Amino acid sequence: MSRKATITQKEIVNAAFKITRKEGFEQITSRKLAAQAGCSTQPIFRIYENMDALKIDVYNKAAAYYEDYYNDSAKTHDTPFVDLGLAYIGFAQKYPHLFRLLFLSEKDKDTKSMYDLVNGSAENVVKEISKAQSMGVKNAQQLFMQMWVFIHGAGCMAVTGDFDLDEAASVEMLESAYKAFSL
Secondary structure, eight states: OOOOOOOOOHHHHHHHHHHHHOOGGGGHHHHHHHHHHTSSSHHHHHSSHHHHHHHHHHHHHHHHHHHHHHHOOOOOOOTTTTTHHHHHHHHHHHHHHHHHHHHHSOOOOTSSOHHHHHTTTHHHHHHHHHHHHTOOOOOOHHHHHHHHHHHHHHHHHHHTTOHHHHHHHHHHHHHHHHHHTTO
């Protein structure tokens, strides 16, 4: 009679997610993961053939976590792309390892594009582009691309510790960029 599995795939993913959030996915070892999950390494290798397979599930959990983070963030600014930028930069500041996994890793068939992650299931980018168009911006998609390069750069700077502006200064910077790019 075989033993009943005592650890689930979900528990392993949750444990790997915790490690990723604190230290980065690259720091996961089977022993560290087993310790975090409270099991031996055997169930991990029974469920996952290799770390790449685990990484896909952790990536998908991180993508859902980002979408929840964005959905829960305040949307109080009239200027298009400001709330989108604040959430993105805030996520980078608060969760640098998850930001690296989602937005600074090579893309492949199992990952989403940066646009798809930011757009989310609620079509956040589409809404912001429409908002800019309704404010008279002629080429709102191009404006989004310019803003996105700027916002992504700020997010990267936040991950490295080079972006230390508070929210008010960030809003001022994003609004200023929007005005400059929409000329």
